[in-house]
Amino acid sequence: MTLIGFAGAELKLPAVLSSGMVLQQEASVPIWGRANPGETVTVTANWGEATGKPPTEVNVQADADGHWMVKISTPKAEGNEFQVRVSTGPETVELENVVLGEVWLCSGQSNMEWRISDSMDAARQSPDLSAEDISLEPSRIRHFTVSRAYALEPAEDCGGRWLDASGENALPCSAVGYFFARAIQQELDVPIGLVISSWGGTTAQVWTSAEVVSAFPDHAKALEEIRARGGEATLSETEIDAFWNGVDEAAFFESRFKSPDFDDGHWDTTSVPTSYDDLGLSGFDGVVWFRTVVDVPPSWAGSDLVLELPPIDDHDETFWNGERIGSKLERGAWSTPRRYGVPAESVKGGAASLTIRALDTGGQGGFGAGAAKLSRGDEWIDLAGEWRYRRGVPSASAGRPPAPPQVDHRLPSALYNAMLAPLIPYAVRGVLWYQGESNRSSADEYRSLFPAMIVDWRTRWDDLALPFYFVQIAPYRYGEGPEGEDATARLREAQAMATRLPATGMALTADVGNPRDIHPKNKWEVGRRLALFALHDLYGHPEIEPDGPTLRSATLAGDRLVLDFDHVAGGLQKTGPALEHFELQAADGTFVPAVAEITGEGRTITLRAEGVGEPKAARYLWSDAAESSVRGGTGLPMAPFRTR
Template sequence: MNTYTKRSLLFAFVVGHLALLPWHTEAKVTLPAFFSNNMVLQQKDNAPLWGSTDSKKEVKIRTSWNGKSYIAKPDSKGNWKIAVSTPSYGGPYSITFDDGETLTLSNILIGEVWVCSGQSNMEMPLAGWGKINNYEKEIQSATFPEIRLLQVQKATSTAPLSDVKIDGGSWQLCSPNTVENFSSVAYFFARNIYESKHIPIGLIHTSWGGTIAEAWTSGPSLKKMSDFASAVQKMENDRNGDGSEEVKYQAALKVWTAALNAKDQGYEGGKAIWAATGQNVSDWQTMTLPATWESAGLGEFDGIVWFRKTFTVPAAWAGKDLTLSLGPIDDNDYTFFNGTEIGKTEGWDKPRTYTVPGNLVKEGENYVTVRVYDGSGNGGIYGEAKKVFVKNASGEKVELAGEWKFKKGASLTDLPSMPVVNTGPNRPTVLYNAMINPIVPYAIRGAIWYQGESNASRAYQYRELFPLMISDWRKSWNRGDFPFYFVQLANFMKANDQPVESEWAELREAQKMTLSLPNTGMAVTIDIGEEKDIHPKNKQEVGRRLALIARANVYGEKIAYSGPIYESNKIENNTVRLSFKHTDKGLSIKGGNELKGFAIAGSDQKFYWAQAKIVGNTVVVSSPQVPNPVAVRYNWANNPSGNLYNVAGLPASPFRTDDWKGITAGKK
């Protein structure tokens, strides 16, 4: 163990107490929340430091690693900024700020700093709501004092902010106590690099589940896209106004909701007639739940669907309170028990658990009715079968997974577009303003990103939006084309028996196209997703694959870091020969001797499953049903089963050779 490692361990207890001192209020110098004890500064850099001083005097800054002093001159408002040179990795060090009163930050490490952002799969903690694979063991072993964690609190703003709130008030040393609610992807990314390079790692985690990429993009950049220009302009116009945009939105939403309810056949005169006792459901169809209704045969449908499940209650349960669990519902629900409403919830990722009052519970036949509204993408009662049940106080259960009756209540195609949400995180620019802008220009090595699920229904638009966002961040930081590595969407939802169109496949394509930007990398996770959970539990492998990209391209290791990426094709009579890059010692088949996941089509654009075989570093594809092939697709589905890898054990990215119009083309 080297010197700075020993010293970090010796000072850990002391620094933990130093972090609690109220130094912000005692000193005239005020720093943004992310300049604190335990922080990590980027090595071999000119790291910006900034803040303000009440005294308006010059701020003398001294860095212990080189004994050098700097003078920062405040402007008329007391704000100042300066850059300090940092050495190769090491520490712990300190920085002293003096404007007549002294403020000292301690236990600072010099190392590698990464920003970690995106939506829920980046946010997903080791424990908490995430509970990744082997989370208890992973947490117990997570003592890495040279990995430092900074958790940015969620916030929105229509104007760029200059500071953020930090969980715990400061950087935290990675330990079982601090890591359990931190991003699992970010942690495993850092752990893999640290165990390889033994360089201190600083992680700035700033993500928010269910969010859209345009919320993470700045106004000046986003206005370059015609799809968002007017929305950004409206926000800027209303920024310092009287909130008129919010008033208009609420009024428009009320009108739209009334129109939706009027279209819903399940309501009549304001009463939920399809939930009523005695409702005839003989003409309702049957669906096996839990499942997204797209994967269960309903197809691409947005609107309202009513579900009903009849079950038998034991005599001993009659008249007693019960607990109804339905798992997550996408997006919103009203839930009824024997015709009486017992609860409602908004949010596609929130588990539904409702109390059933005893006066509603009778011996024998009872029924649950659920009115589900879905605004875009997937919809329905989905999740794990074991989480759909009704139980009594003793924990005895009646399982409700299986066949349910269902009927469409209203389709959004019969309504004008829903008003744009003008509150919350899913608005253009508001997360960039509140959760990215404040940390710019903190010296960083690069960024990792896991997002896209919330933009899947607009995948063609993402082709322009995602590269724009990356370029926007790079411009804001003014650090050149810093490394930006992202996760391609994992497999999810029910597998299809035949080749189909897929929003998620088109989003993955948009992500792969973004590799045309310099210094980007993509971790393919098409093999580690889960059919019924949009949040795969194997975050260890996600972090590892991201780390492989960094270790190869930033830290110079001679290792494979990508699975096969489609490069070109050649039609040879009744076959198509596909060529790849990143074959790394050759292509391979995982889990058998037969390649899966390939589909082939002729000029009629009708795809059939194909036979495929590896020939050298190419794959040759054919089908007797397509004598004159023109296009091939691989793993082109929500939850495909392809098994093409390279010898390094990394999966091939989904792809298609055609450019036929997709189902998300033109969607905004």
């Protein structure tokens, strides 16, 4: 990108509108940015030159805030490179090496973020892929990966740059996005642009706008609270008092340790900084008291002082002569050096008592590296000498401090604001989404949250039919947790319910997961399966079947249940010696393994189970890590399900 103009120029474009970008072919493409209020902005594109036509030129006037936007029409991609020129009177931005093609937004958590560099070894070992399939030679695929960021309010811009997905520049590209792009690029023979905005371990609510996510009470409460705190995750003095008073009540006799008159002569000694392990308290989570005496110079009397301490893992309450001068209870306080003021009226010459109540809530506890000192201006006293310490109440009794919401990647709408809003309204052909693992604990909410997010994005892009294809989470042993043993199955069910929205598709992964790895390496097949939906729906291949067998109906036939399926072209097929992971519900409500048989000329499956005279319901793959034992004639696995 070339900027021509004067120092202090105000003409600005967002990072996604930059040299090397891919613009959606045959579309009305928004170009937007900032300029001086009232300035006329001219956008010129030269794609008409290839056919002897004059450049496309559009003018617009920046509004009172300096914002402007135009839409320019793009022709069919022919493989040429173009220039887009944006200018005001004194300034010009030239975008070079611009191509037209198909643009897709890729988002979600770590399985979408997972890079080509982390998947290539597995790809090379696959008997299903040729050297050409996984070659990173120039492939007319380009990617723009949004830098990680979060914000309380929508941002105007984000970090990132356009790269060719070839050689070393391909390695940081999303593997799922890349293999999707390879599949459709080979069919369409046009450039493919991937705009990748993803962050591992994130939930759907952080990718949803505040206006929409606030319809969900828990998320609305988090946003209201952080805004009420001015965007800061700090606790009020009232909240701090309430917490430490509760700790005092849990171990009432310990409150006397704060007093400057308390005799700690029988306590053990140490120096600061020190850890719980150093004190022989390895594995202990809870309170440890530290006390020392500071000899304050007479000349410091009546002066404001500053107490500096190393980070204290996790929290602390610090006292000067029995009066609290500071406390850190926020999340992340374990890594924060302490800096507390000692008010002038509390400073007298001679001996002063300094007491620290440290609270570790898990893992390593104690002081981190750094100096402990007391200072007045340029003068200071080293506090690393002798301290006395005593183990206090365990964390199970002390409890955990209140955790106010903070602006980070876990706050509802925070990633929408910083990593999605700056991309709107960049013209895209559709969306690819791989997420859900981090919403297992709220699977029931996901039934409404996920479709709300989809509609939210479509509304923001002003296209209620924007194609949205997503991946059902793969088999993985999550282990026991508070969310319940069927949380994964209910999350998958919630994902499947989102296909009731138009222009959606769900890529099934029940046969390409890894029960021991939440990040299965077979990203090329996931990308290919997403591409099947695009090829079928958008790119003129109605003969392609993108869906695996999906339950249509269940009919009781005596002591048997007959299941009928859609998307069974070529007939149902076993993937192993037996049909596994089918269950029937008995009269007492329990589910028992069922014997399954393919019937009805390959379109149905009949279930029966010993001791179940009249099955009440059936389910399939209703667990974390079970892998598909049935596929359709196209090789795609049967979708998990339960009957009602």
